[in-house]
Amino acid sequence: MKKQLALVIDLNVCVGCHACVTSCKEWNTSGSAGPMPDHNPYGADPSGVFFNRVQTYEVGEYPHTETVHFPKSCLHCEDPPCVPVCPTGASFKREEDGIVLVDYDKCIGCKYCSWACPYGAREFDEQGKVMKKCTLCVDRIYDQQLPEEERKPACVMACPANARIFGDVHDPDSQASQMIRDNKGYQLLPEMGTQPANHYLPRHIKTGKEED
Amino acid sequence: MKPAFSVIFFTTLAGAGQGLFLALYMGEVFRMTEGQLISQDFMLTGLVVSFVLLLLGLTASTFHLGHPMRGWRAVSQWRTSWLSREVIALPLFIALVFFYMAAHYTDQSTATTLSLGLVGIVLCFALFVCTAMIYACLKFLREWHSPLTLVNFILLGTMSGFTLAASLSASMEPSLTYLYTFIAVVLTVTAFISRLGSLARNKSLRESPKSTVQTAIGVRHPKVQQRSMGFMGGSFNTREFFHGKTEFFIKRIRTVFITMVFILPLAMMILSLTSGSATLLIGAFCIQYVGLLAERWFFFAEVNHPQNLYYQTIG
Ligand code: SF4
């Protein structure tokens, strides 16, 4: 089986600090996927392109509630519905490592791919008029000039809680695969059949009643 | 989804242009079976109108693109993308309409015009299929993922084209007006039924959502509520996939399009069948076209994109 790079996100340890969000933006806005323009950043209705968002959910009924912080970015689906619909071939999935990318020089900005992605993982760049999304820091992870331990996506490097594990989910011996196996890692919206490469490790929610 | 006006205009204009072309070809064949030639004035006027409608549609569609000048690249993925196939079918069909028009203008033999027209018919339906499949092929957008989408696009486009043909023929080829009006009535009734079918289908889909916030984030607890979507302002996700209108407004638009696309034009066309009034037919077409704009707006707005599960609470 070919390589499939992906992120494994541990919801037990994510503290919702948004460090991955900002470091992603910092790296990618100045990297090959950039810029990630902001509109009206200091105004009343700020808006901008991000490849990664951290959301927050409340699970359970007060007082037995848990707060779940939930980072969300492109899941680099194994069967990505966003790719075949693209009329120009600008959206593609790399053979060699399964990363789903957009070629900004080919993209005509029709937004069709974003309609086809059930996760809302793609964000249109209103300034460059092309579609953008997480690249798994493809311009970092192979960079020979970086020390080996830094050849990881910027979000993984930034996470203070180590909630983000990067690796090849097709390699059964990778840390990512082991984490998925040992912790019942799951995929988002599995009913869509997109087979996201990114996995999430479930929270062990303990509400008062269930506590043993 | 947020309705995009470029696409609303494109699909309605092109649909009417395609329907008109079908009507004109049918008229030519019909007159021939009567041993007559169709009035050249009517044919040429009709084809020019169809051609202009298609060009206007094409122009409207380019407003949907961030980089229209790169549009030519869109022909490359015809193997997988219905949008790419449409980008190929549209100019081919426009070219065929042009050749068919040129053949009539230069008085070519009926054999030539009819065979050119036949190719046009094939391309016309190919274009209908491509346009509809752009929406119908997206299986996560359940409101669109149905053969009804295809049926509706074909019926609504053909319907408006025949209504237009009826109103154009009244002054130039009155021998066809009754037939055109009659077919337009039949198509309007059929389209009404199939559109009501898709409205009913979508209503039942809303009552049984396939995905929930639980499957979206993978937490099985029955009570999960979003507290923050990760930002306070807007983003592409909050703009592109929400129509931002009230439930009341949506219902109003539905009433408007049902009245303007189906009920009023039907009444006017049936009246004109008995009174022979051309003004009624022209009115019917105009009302029906404006109604179709509302219908297409509704077609987009009605889709509840699964990504919206992740964008429920500002914060
Ligand atoms: S998450 Fe969306 S954009 Fe990313 S690969 Fe899957 S379908 Fe495509």
Ligand code: SF4
């Ligand atoms: S927006 Fe760009 S990447 Fe997306 S489908 Fe259109 S051309 Fe392809």
